[in-house]
Structures are given as structure tokens and as C-alpha cells.
Amino acid sequence: MGRAASPRPGENQAPTMADVAERAGVSAMTVSRALKEGSRVSQATREKIMAAVNELGYVLDQSAGSLSSRKTGFVAAIVPSINNSNFADTARGITDELESTGLQLLLGYTDYTVEKEERLIEAMLRRRPEGIILTGGAHTDRARRLLESAGIPVVETWELPAKPIDQVVGFSNEEAMGLLVKTLARKGYRKFGYIGGTTSRDTRGSQRREGFVRAIEELGLPPGRLVSFGVPPISIEQGGQAVVSMLKRWPDTEAVLCVSDLSAFGALMECKRRGMRVPQDIAIAGFGDYEVAAFCHPGITTVNVDCYGIGREAARRLIQLIRGGEKQRGQEIVLTSYRIVEREST
Amino acid sequence: MGRAASPRPGENQAPTMADVAERAGVSAMTVSRALKEGSRVSQATREKIMAAVNELGYVLDQSAGSLSSRKTGFVAAIVPSINNSNFADTARGITDELESTGLQLLLGYTDYTVEKEERLIEAMLRRRPEGIILTGGAHTDRARRLLESAGIPVVETWELPAKPIDQVVGFSNEEAMGLLVKTLARKGYRKFGYIGGTTSRDTRGSQRREGFVRAIEELGLPPGRLVSFGVPPISIEQGGQAVVSMLKRWPDTEAVLCVSDLSAFGALMECKRRGMRVPQDIAIAGFGDYEVAAFCHPGITTVNVDCYGIGREAARRLIQLIRGGEKQRGQEIVLTSYRIVEREST
DNA sequence: GATCGATGTGATATCGATAACATACCTAAC
DNA sequence: GTTAGGTATGTTATCGATATCACATCGATC
Structure with missing residues (x-):
């Protein structure tokens, strides 16, 4: 059984969409529509549903949703270290750019080793991200194969890899x-x-x-x-x-x-x-x-180096690739700017 | 329809467990078992399955798995900033502690505002994390309510909140x-x-x-x-x-x-x-x-301040709470150490 | 008044895995 | 030889949402 057929009030079970639907006197499908931007639900129904949502403290379950919609809303990003303010800036750029799209970042760090990168890539692919951002162009063969069979867009950053996978946002x-x-x-x-x-x-x-x-x-x-x-x-x-x-x-x-x-x-x-x-x-x-x-x-x-900009541009490209589907999967390379800053130490 | 009944080889569709099962000549359930540690599958079958997995470049889909197992394998953590090396250390501690458990971190940053924290908490709860680590004890009322109805363990860190939610790992x-x-x-x-x-x-x-x-x-x-x-x-x-x-x-x-x-x-x-x-x-x-x-x-x-230790201890506590289920949900407080480091500037 | 399209809502199948139970086979014990 | 118990595997139902199609209602147009 696992769960009582009619959940007792006060039971410590997170409510589901069906609970909300029942309370609002509509079908689950209508609840789903009400919670999604840009769907047509009448004002009155939407208000009833929102009231039920608030009363129950309901929060949408995206793991369930992404299974049927076949979109997880995840983007993976892998950096060498998050304790390095340069890469932290890049991560921030990615997050900021993703914010308005509803995509969520899965962030991992490799400690500067391709072996850990490979493990991370595999772990992240288990979450079915819609795209992935990597740092640098050095990857294990298996990592490359995994990425290939995953069939998702890849953006490599911070370098100009000799053998780019997809797109690149970086500098020499x-x-x-x-x-x-x-x-x-x-x-x-x-x-x-x-x-x-x-x-x-x-x-x-x-x-x-x-x-x-x-x-x-x-x-x-x-x-x-x-x-x-x-x-x-x-x-x-x-x-x-x-x-x-x-x-x-x-x-x-x-x-x-x-x-x-x-x-x-x-x-x-x-x-x-x-x-x-x-x-x-x-x-x-x-x-x-x-x-x-x-x-x-x-x-x-x-x-x-424009660390933050690398993050934003990489995310922007990735979003385009995700949105655009299979077209324009060309291997584009975006050069980001750098400049010498002369100070008193030289 | 969405997908052809018999996927043509070479089609750019990520393979599923059923594909692996077919290729290995076993049922999907056996594949599932073979990919999970500590399940009993005969050596011969396991090898066949692993071969099929490698040939297809198959990677387990956890979003699907977590739906039926009712465990997402996610832990959420929210820090004020990842550009701050103190909090980056805490995040690192959390990640390192989680690594051996197979749990994956969802990391977000609030830019030091409770409003963004509230939004982040909601976004993360949509992913049904099994537990959540927060920084500090200041949260909006709605954030508190959301956490409550989520029914997952919460660990607050870096402070000693006047009104702790669950457990605390921090200092004054x-x-x-x-x-x-x-x-x-x-x-x-x-x-x-x-x-x-x-x-x-x-x-x-x-x-x-x-x-x-x-x-x-x-x-x-x-x-x-x-x-x-x-x-x-x-x-x-x-x-x-x-x-x-x-x-x-x-x-x-x-x-x-x-x-x-x-x-x-x-x-x-x-x-x-x-x-x-x-x-x-x-x-x-x-x-x-x-x-x-x-x-x-x-x-x-x-x-x-033992930033890294705060992360590790918070994660350790959270794992215990997740594993232990509903018991021992007492409001424990773990005091972490700090010490004055005298240097030449004073 | 009949037809059409727009709009709002519901019913059902489905996403890809796993839980739970069922079954087949084998070995050991009586 | 029969039974109990363990091991390996398969079958079916299910997790909680969304895609898709179906249907009802309404106003506008001819």
C-alpha cells in the first residue's frame, strides 16, 4: 500500500497534484496547466487552484513532470574548483543566465583531474541534463563517448580545445x-x-x-x-x-x-x-x-579574463542549442576577451 | 507515438533500460538489478548486461528511477554566495561528505537576501531533495512553511538561530x-x-x-x-x-x-x-x-572558523536524518569550533 | 439557426525506471 | 524421494506528472 487511499489531514506526506485537484474540485490536468505559465485556464479556476496549492503547501514535483515531458530542466556544469574565484565567477554567470529560463544548474568540480571529471559527467548524465558546460578541452575517451551517446549539446569553456566537441566559449x-x-x-x-x-x-x-x-x-x-x-x-x-x-x-x-x-x-x-x-x-x-x-x-x-562573461555566454549558447534542437549544431567558437592590467608590481 | 517502436540503429535517441535488456537478452528488471550495488545477479548475466551497457553507451536515468523508488538522491544546499571562499569551503565540505553516499548536491546562492532564499527553496523543493542545508536562521515565513510541508530534514549552519527548524551546525x-x-x-x-x-x-x-x-x-x-x-x-x-x-x-x-x-x-x-x-x-x-x-x-x-568542517558535519547530520527516517528528529545543535589567530596586524 | 473556431476542461496513455510479488530452478536436509 | 529454503530472474503495477486527444460551451458569422 505505502500510502493510505485517502490521506488523513496532518499526515506527514507531501501532497501531490491529485490532492490539489481534489481540493480545488478540478482534474489534475487542469492543475498542471494552472501551474504552468502561458496555459489557458480561466481566472476563476486558477484562483481556486492557487488557493488549494497554498493551503496544502504544494510544490510541483519536477522529477515526475520531466519524465513525461521528456525535459528535465537541468543543465550541468563542471568546473575545476569552486574555491577559485575565477571559476566561481563563471558558475555565477551560468546561474544568472539560466535564472530567467527556469533551467536549474547541476554544478560539480573536478579538482583538476580528468578522472574525476569523467565520474562527474556520468553522475550528471544520470540526471538527464539538457546540456552540459565543461571547463577546458581535456577529457577522457570514455567521457567523450558518454557525452556523444547522451546526444546533448556541449559547451567547452576557458580554453580553445584542439578537438572541440560542440561549441566553445573561451580564449587562448x-x-x-x-x-x-x-x-x-x-x-x-x-x-x-x-x-x-x-x-x-x-x-x-x-x-x-x-x-x-x-x-x-x-x-x-x-x-x-x-x-x-x-x-x-x-x-x-x-x-x-x-x-x-x-x-x-x-x-x-x-x-x-x-x-x-x-x-x-x-x-x-x-x-x-x-x-x-x-x-x-x-x-x-x-x-x-x-x-x-x-x-x-x-x-x-x-x-x-572575463570569467563571469564566459559563464553567461556559455549558458546563452547552450540555451540556444537546447531550444534550437538539432539544427545549427555546428562547431562554433566564441572568443572571449582578455586584457593586460598594468599595476604597480611591474 | 513520439518514438519509433523499434528504434533504428544509429538513431540519435538515448537508449533506455529496455534497449539494454533486449540486447542482453534479459528483462529490464534484471538490468536494473545489475546496475544497482548489492543486488544478486549471476556473474554471467551481469557481464552480458555490462557489455550491452557499454556498447550502447547507456547511462541510468535517475529521474525515472527516483519516481518509483520515491528517492531522488538529491540534497539541496543554499549559501549566501559561492564567490566567498568561506562558503565555498562549506559547499566543498558538503559535496565531499555526500560523495560516498551517492547523493547529489543541488547548490544555490541567495546573494544574502531572504527573498531569493525563498525562491531558491521553492525551486529546489520542486526537485524533491531528501534533505536541505541552509545558511543561517533567517528565513521568510513562507519559506518556513514550504519546508515544513515538504517534510524533509533541515540543517541550518553558520549561526545559532533563535528558532531552529531542525538541527543546527554552527557557532555564535x-x-x-x-x-x-x-x-x-x-x-x-x-x-x-x-x-x-x-x-x-x-x-x-x-x-x-x-x-x-x-x-x-x-x-x-x-x-x-x-x-x-x-x-x-x-x-x-x-x-x-x-x-x-x-x-x-x-x-x-x-x-x-x-x-x-x-x-x-x-x-x-x-x-x-x-x-x-x-x-x-x-x-x-x-x-x-x-x-x-x-x-x-x-x-x-x-x-x-571551520568552514569546511561545518559543511561536512552538516551533511553528515543530514544523511543520518535521511537514513534514520522520522525518529530522532530532535532539535540538536552542534557547536563548531572557532579560534583567534593572532598575526602581525595587531 | 447552423456552422465554425476559440476556449476551457477532462480522460487516458505514457514517460523510464523500481517495488513487490511470482516463478523456476537448484541444493540440502529429513 | 520429498520438502524446505535459497538464488536468479520475470511480470505487473506503480511512482506523479504531462502529452494528446476528446468533448463541452460559447459567441460570431453567414
């Missing part, structure tokens, strides 16, 4: 870091160092490093000094440790570029702690334009 | 701020200032302010100077602006306490920019022990 991390190098080279710096994480888990980090190395080459400068320190994402603290290691090995380094503002901030604070003057003794730059970079003293030169 | 923000005042008073500071947001949207902020005022009174010190600046959460930048305003009005302020480390950091940087020595000319303390407070120079004295 390589180019952006290259631009930072060139900007500083123009100011006269010649001996560059780079601080980043050790493994290649963080593809954006690797791309930035490549952009660094390549730009140095192109400019014909002395080879860049690379310090790898810690598993990505590298923290403020690790940034500090890394700059120590850098200065020990190459004391004459003129400008240190960091994979992110957090490590740059760590490096900056460590230098100040050691009595070094920034930028006179050493210049420091970061990536991401975190709030801390703008307001610390001295302010940190960095690359501003 | 008032007491914690009071302790910070007393710690600094013991070091000899007497003229205290407080920087926080303007409205009372942020209940934790208000509680901290009350704790500040009360502690000053108890210690018999000169009345605290209060500067309210900006809508919560107040940013690094606003912290800087607030300290300027504070010093203009009360130039002899000895120690400035801030509602969070972000505003404290902003205040600190602004003071340094103005050539003031911290803590000699002015002491600064924050709240929350954000990473920036530990690694900036000078390090910021603050109150360390």
Missing part, C-alpha cells in the same frame, strides 16, 4: 600569457621567470607556460626560468615558496610571471617579507585579475 | 567576535572601531557587530566606533574606503575590527598605501581566516 591562454610577456618586455624587462604547478593536470596552466616560453623565444630574450611548484592549483603559500626557489637558483631574475594571481600574491608578499622592493628589485605579474591583485599593495599586474 | 558569531575584542583588549588596545556592511541582510554580520558592541561594554571601554559601508558582503575595496571614513571621523582609533577578512585586507592595504604602520599606528583584525589573511604582509589577526 597561450596567447594571453604571451601578450603579458610582450607587454613587460616592452617595459624593458629581459630576464623572465615563470612560476606554475608541476603536473600537466591543469591544461590552462600548461598552456600559459607554453605561451610564456614561446613569447620569450619569439622576442629573442634569454631563456625563461621555469619553476614548477606543487600540484595545481598552486596556492598563495606555494607562490611564496616558489619565488624563493626561483631567486635562489636565478638571483638576477627581473620579472616573475605566475600561473595565477594567487601564486603571484604569495610571491609578492614573500618578496616584501624579505625586504625586496617590488617592482624595483623584482617585478611580479599574475593571471586572472582576482580581487586581491587589484587591492593589494603594490597592485599586481595581471591578465584580466 | 556574537561570541566569536566578542572573543576577538577581548583578546585585543588584553593586548592593551582600548579605542576600538568596527567596519561592516550597512543593512541587516547579512545576519552573521549583524551578530558580529552586536558581539563587538557588547564585548566593549562588558570590558568598560570607550564606546566602539561603528562604520557601516556598502551592502553586504563588503568587498576588499569597500574595506579600504571604510577605514578612510573611520580615520577621518575618529583619527585616534587604535584597533579596527572588520566583519570579514576581505574588508580587513582592504583596510590594511589602504593604511599601508597611506604610509601608516600596522600595527604600530593602527591595528587591524578580520574574521574568517581567508587564505589572504594568512599570507599578506603583515598577516592579519582573525577568527578562524
Whole structure:
């Protein structure tokens, strides 16, 4: 049985649409229509129904509804970390863009590993999202296959993947870091160092490093000094440790570029702690334009990325793909803007 | 009709359990069992089924499953902001604790308003979560009613609500701020200032302010100077602006306490920019022990809160309540730890 | 006044899984 | 040899909503 045929009042069972219908003296179908925007239900009936809804404290059950309508109203998004304000901004952009559409976000984080990404993708696909937003272009083969057989639109963000799945909203991390190098080279710096994480888990980090190395080459400068320190994402603290290691090995380094503002901030604070003057003794730059970079003293030169905009645009594209159905599934690529923000640290 | 009776191979329709069953030559029920841990299916059958699952790229549809099993596998959590590393840590704690249970998190953020919280609660209840974690104890009446008729366990976090709904995992923000005042008073500071947001949207902020005022009174010190600046959460930048305003009005302020480390950091940087020595000319303390407070120079004295632990414990409690059913629905309160972290800024 | 279309509402089938019960087969115990 | 009990699998009903079609009512048009 499970449930009494006629639910006693006061019983602690969440009411169903049938309960509302009975109370309002209409059919369940009419209740369903009344609760859906843009359906034609007479004013009088709608009021009766709404009264019943309020009295019972009824809330629509979307899991049931999505089964018959074949639309779950979910969108999945997977980011490396939610503790990183850049990705949190992207997640916020996605949520904000979804808000007006009634779609709900399923958010997950990978801790920067494709294995966890694969597990997350599978877990999310069990919820039958109507579309999915990923960070970056590195995925396991199985993840790609799962996405393919799911048959839902995919938007990759934050990078320009070599092998895009569907659409892309991102920028070239390589180019952006290259631009930072060139900007500083123009100011006269010649001996560059780079601080980043050790493994290649963080593809954006690797791309930035490549952009660094390549730009140095192109400019014909002395080879860049690379310090790898810690598993990505590298923290403020690790940034500090890394700059120590850098200065020990190459004391004459003129400008240190960091994979992110957090490590740059760590490096900056460590230098100040050691009595070094920034930028006179050493210049420091970061990536991401975190709030801390703008307001610390001295302010940190960095690359501003439109994190929030990436989220909004990715969601906007995804919604279009969902709404538009199978047409226009072309592999479009949307380039998002970035710009160098020069501050006192360089 | 909707779907062809016998799906053509290659058709872009996600396969269902029936498709898998047919291919494996078993019934759908057996497939269901094979995909669920701890069900008895013979090794041979399981292998056949798994092969079919892989060939088809089948992924279980939980929306359908949860309808009949009456368990959605969702847990909802609502935080003020995901861009705040304290709450992001709590969200991470929740996710990590849920991971092994197969429950999935529905995360939403309120932007510090109870109105958005109410809307979020309703949106989440539509997904029939098995439990819900809220931040703080301030909710609209309708939100309370919705939660009540949903009949699911609720855990409130980060505060000690006057009128708890179910269980609570948190600490007294008032007491914690009071302790910070007393710690600094013991070091000899007497003229205290407080920087926080303007409205009372942020209940934790208000509680901290009350704790500040009360502690000053108890210690018999000169009345605290209060500067309210900006809508919560107040940013690094606003912290800087607030300290300027504070010093203009009360130039002899000895120690400035801030509602969070972000505003404290902003205040600190602004003071340094103005050539003031911290803590000699002015002491600064924050709240929350954000990473920036530990690694900036000078390090910021603050109150360390076990954000991640709050998330884990709240999730742990919620899981117990979900598993335990209706029993032990007592209003328990779990106090989480906090401690003063003294650094160079005071 | 008959016909038509618009509008409001109801009846029924259905979405894709699982719960609950039924059944077939096998082994062990008497 | 018969029975009890366990294991593996199948059958049917069902979860709570919505799609779809059917039907009733009403006013406008000819």
C-alpha cells in the first residue's frame, strides 16, 4: 500500500497534484496547466487552484513532470574548483543566465583531474541534463563517448580545445600569457621567470607556460626560468615558496610571471617579507585579475579574463542549442576577451 | 507515438533500460538489478548486461528511477554566495561528505537576501531533495512553511538561530567576535572601531557587530566606533574606503575590527598605501581566516572558523536524518569550533 | 439557426525506471 | 524421494506528472 487511499489531514506526506485537484474540485490536468505559465485556464479556476496549492503547501514535483515531458530542466556544469574565484565567477554567470529560463544548474568540480571529471559527467548524465558546460578541452575517451551517446549539446569553456566537441566559449591562454610577456618586455624587462604547478593536470596552466616560453623565444630574450611548484592549483603559500626557489637558483631574475594571481600574491608578499622592493628589485605579474591583485599593495599586474562573461555566454549558447534542437549544431567558437592590467608590481 | 517502436540503429535517441535488456537478452528488471550495488545477479548475466551497457553507451536515468523508488538522491544546499571562499569551503565540505553516499548536491546562492532564499527553496523543493542545508536562521515565513510541508530534514549552519527548524551546525558569531575584542583588549588596545556592511541582510554580520558592541561594554571601554559601508558582503575595496571614513571621523582609533577578512585586507592595504604602520599606528583584525589573511604582509589577526568542517558535519547530520527516517528528529545543535589567530596586524 | 473556431476542461496513455510479488530452478536436509 | 529454503530472474503495477486527444460551451458569422 505505502500510502493510505485517502490521506488523513496532518499526515506527514507531501501532497501531490491529485490532492490539489481534489481540493480545488478540478482534474489534475487542469492543475498542471494552472501551474504552468502561458496555459489557458480561466481566472476563476486558477484562483481556486492557487488557493488549494497554498493551503496544502504544494510544490510541483519536477522529477515526475520531466519524465513525461521528456525535459528535465537541468543543465550541468563542471568546473575545476569552486574555491577559485575565477571559476566561481563563471558558475555565477551560468546561474544568472539560466535564472530567467527556469533551467536549474547541476554544478560539480573536478579538482583538476580528468578522472574525476569523467565520474562527474556520468553522475550528471544520470540526471538527464539538457546540456552540459565543461571547463577546458581535456577529457577522457570514455567521457567523450558518454557525452556523444547522451546526444546533448556541449559547451567547452576557458580554453580553445584542439578537438572541440560542440561549441566553445573561451580564449587562448597561450596567447594571453604571451601578450603579458610582450607587454613587460616592452617595459624593458629581459630576464623572465615563470612560476606554475608541476603536473600537466591543469591544461590552462600548461598552456600559459607554453605561451610564456614561446613569447620569450619569439622576442629573442634569454631563456625563461621555469619553476614548477606543487600540484595545481598552486596556492598563495606555494607562490611564496616558489619565488624563493626561483631567486635562489636565478638571483638576477627581473620579472616573475605566475600561473595565477594567487601564486603571484604569495610571491609578492614573500618578496616584501624579505625586504625586496617590488617592482624595483623584482617585478611580479599574475593571471586572472582576482580581487586581491587589484587591492593589494603594490597592485599586481595581471591578465584580466572575463570569467563571469564566459559563464553567461556559455549558458546563452547552450540555451540556444537546447531550444534550437538539432539544427545549427555546428562547431562554433566564441572568443572571449582578455586584457593586460598594468599595476604597480611591474 | 513520439518514438519509433523499434528504434533504428544509429538513431540519435538515448537508449533506455529496455534497449539494454533486449540486447542482453534479459528483462529490464534484471538490468536494473545489475546496475544497482548489492543486488544478486549471476556473474554471467551481469557481464552480458555490462557489455550491452557499454556498447550502447547507456547511462541510468535517475529521474525515472527516483519516481518509483520515491528517492531522488538529491540534497539541496543554499549559501549566501559561492564567490566567498568561506562558503565555498562549506559547499566543498558538503559535496565531499555526500560523495560516498551517492547523493547529489543541488547548490544555490541567495546573494544574502531572504527573498531569493525563498525562491531558491521553492525551486529546489520542486526537485524533491531528501534533505536541505541552509545558511543561517533567517528565513521568510513562507519559506518556513514550504519546508515544513515538504517534510524533509533541515540543517541550518553558520549561526545559532533563535528558532531552529531542525538541527543546527554552527557557532555564535556574537561570541566569536566578542572573543576577538577581548583578546585585543588584553593586548592593551582600548579605542576600538568596527567596519561592516550597512543593512541587516547579512545576519552573521549583524551578530558580529552586536558581539563587538557588547564585548566593549562588558570590558568598560570607550564606546566602539561603528562604520557601516556598502551592502553586504563588503568587498576588499569597500574595506579600504571604510577605514578612510573611520580615520577621518575618529583619527585616534587604535584597533579596527572588520566583519570579514576581505574588508580587513582592504583596510590594511589602504593604511599601508597611506604610509601608516600596522600595527604600530593602527591595528587591524578580520574574521574568517581567508587564505589572504594568512599570507599578506603583515598577516592579519582573525577568527578562524571551520568552514569546511561545518559543511561536512552538516551533511553528515543530514544523511543520518535521511537514513534514520522520522525518529530522532530532535532539535540538536552542534557547536563548531572557532579560534583567534593572532598575526602581525595587531 | 447552423456552422465554425476559440476556449476551457477532462480522460487516458505514457514517460523510464523500481517495488513487490511470482516463478523456476537448484541444493540440502529429513 | 520429498520438502524446505535459497538464488536468479520475470511480470505487473506503480511512482506523479504531462502529452494528446476528446468533448463541452460559447459567441460570431453567414
